[in-house]
Amino acid sequence: CVEHKTALPHSFWGMQTGTGCAWTARSSPFFLPLTAKFCPTAAASKLEISMPAVVEVEIGATARIECNFYIPENASFTYIDWFYVDRSNKQVRLYHVTDSEVLQDDTDYKKRLSLGEDKALSIRAVTPQDARTFVCQVGAGSHGVGENSTELKVYKVPSTPEIEPNPGGISVHSSDIPEIAKCVSKNSFPPPNITWHKNGERLHAQNQVTIQTTVIRESSGLYTVSSTLYTPVTREDRHSRYHCAVHFWLQGQKRALDSRGVKVNIFYPSEHLKLQVVSSSALVKEGDNVTLVCEADGNPQPVFSFFKKNLNEWQDVSSLAEPESGVLNLHDVDKSSNGTYKCQSLDLDDMSQIEEAVDLVVNYIEGVQVKMEPSSTLREGDSVTLSCDAYSPVDLQYQWRDEKGTKLVEGSQLFLKNLTFETSNTFSCKVMAPSVPGLEQSKKVSVAVQGKPRIVAISSPLYVRQDEVVNLTCKAIAFPRPTVQWSINGTAHEYVDNQHIASNLTVRVSHDLLRAGAMCRVSNDLGVSEKHIQLVDQKSTAESQGVIIVAIIVAILVVAVLGAVIYFLHKKGKIPCGRAGKQDITKPEARKDKIVVEVKSDKLSEEAGLLQGANGEKRAAADQVGRSGGHRP
Secondary structure, rough: OOOOOOOOEOOOEEOOOOOOOOOOOOOOOEEOOOEOOEEEOOOOOOOOOEEEEEEEOOOOOEEEEEEEEEEEHOOOOOOOEEEEOOOOOEEEEHHHEOOOEEEEOOOOOOEEEEOOOOOOEEEEOOHHHHEEEEEEEEOOHHOEEEEEEEEEEEEEOOOOOOEOOOOOOEEEEOOOEEEEEEEEEEEEEEEOOEEEEEOOOOOOOOOOOOOEEEEOOOOOOOOEEEEEEEEEOOHHHOOOOEEEEEEEEEOOOEEEEEOOOOOOOOOEOOEEEEEEEEEEOOOOOOOOEEEEEEOOEEEEOOEEEEEEEEEEEEEHHHHHEEOOOEEEEEEEOHHOOOOEEEEEEEEOOOOOEEEEEEEEOOOOEEEEEEEEEEEOOOOOOOOEEEEEEEOOOOOOEEEOOOOOOOOEEOOOEEEEEEEEOOOOOOEEEEEOOOOOOOOOOEEEEOOEEEEEEEEEEOOOOOEEEEOOOEEEEEEEEEEEOOEEEEEEOOEEEEEEOOOOEEEEEEOOOOOOHHHOOEEEEEEEOOOEEEEEEEEEEHHHHHHHHHHHHHHHHHHEEEEHHHHHHHHHHHOOOOOOOOOOOOOOOOOOOHHOOOOOOOOOOOOOOOHHHHHHHHHHHHHHHHHHHHHHHHHOO
């Protein structure tokens, strides 16, 4: 038998022999299909019809059904009829074909049918209702009538299945087998099969696993298939993933489409409880905000309650916890916050309880005390020792600072000697816990040095004009607080800063005030200090200042003239200078002509010239005498 690879005229038919097929060309208007196998036997003496047993086509596409036949003795067909088989198994004719005409019967297929030159039947826009058997019948006169059939199968690939897990959650203590999820596949033909899978393994309807399937034929002829999975769950199923798959046949091959994987909300009681202390620092200190977090491994979370142990009883502190949570907030903790805390969980599903306790340790410093020795009244020049002490469950360090925050000494004691009013009167002891960062406290102490007042500043002398209004100032330091009195009347204003006091007196300058001045008197229980303020008339001062200025100008002019004269004499050579000799110009005139020269080594002629210039005229005359004498015999 030969499989045709191209369309061959029907006249090419094969006669099967013992060694193969022999081909003979004969004229005929019919063609064989591209892939048809048609090879009648050598002994064939009757009409034979060849058709594919099954033709598959997708809904909406065009189906083509071929009819190939063999007529002995090169005879021609008389007619060809096409039928379909209805639901009552009755044949309904579609076409009647003869040599001279092609007649189409009036059926529901009339608008969708066509006949090819090879007499193949084509059906356009195939629907699910077209899934039936089609018959080709050939009449060949004296050779009789033959027929064959093809089953037309139509299909529609289903859409990807949609899965929806149980929306309410499932309890492991459920008395009924719970519903896990639903799976729906739409628009398929024929109806597909749905399977269920858990963590990648297929589930079968056995051992309390139930699968319910519903098939619905829509008005379009397509099918919607729904499947529901029922199976018991355990605590371990909180991590399980479920999915469904749709299985269908396509052109003789089995295909499948998987849904997305889903997890089911499983309800199970708690088995373990964890209570921990959460703080911004590793070691909790007084003043910190602390959170106690209670966590359970059940689902849903149980109801939490918090308790604190006081002596041998548990005190309910759940009112401090956040509603419906396992969080207890403790703000600004202190020594009293120390102790054991307990968290208790209650599962409403089975009313089971679990509890867990934790110890909260709050590091603190208390009882900071400062002692001063001697504790009696201090006077200027005395010495004093300040001691600091405190208690804490951890090791402490001490540090002393002054009122400006400057560190003075490390240690619990501060020794002050030679006390004065100026000594800082406030000192601070800072107590720290090195092992607990940020844990510290401070205590201040005042050191009062007593003594009689000491006036430290006055506005004297004060330059004024008569009848002018001026402010007189007097500043003092003392303890106990002193009083300030003025020897004259005026408006006084006082300012006090610790042991310092300042008094400003506003007065009008009179002739008597200019003459006598003013007296500032500062006193307390320990003594009195007084100072006089001198007032100077600016008019007299201005005249004196004018005389002084004139004198200064005259002095400057005299110095300038004297400098110019000396410079002029020096340029004229009247004043000797140099390292080789000196002239004493302060001696009397009778001694100026006596010149003493000490020559230690040979000098340049320039130094000799300077010496000569000291008494130029007499040296010139002497030279002349010397020269005359030198020429005498």
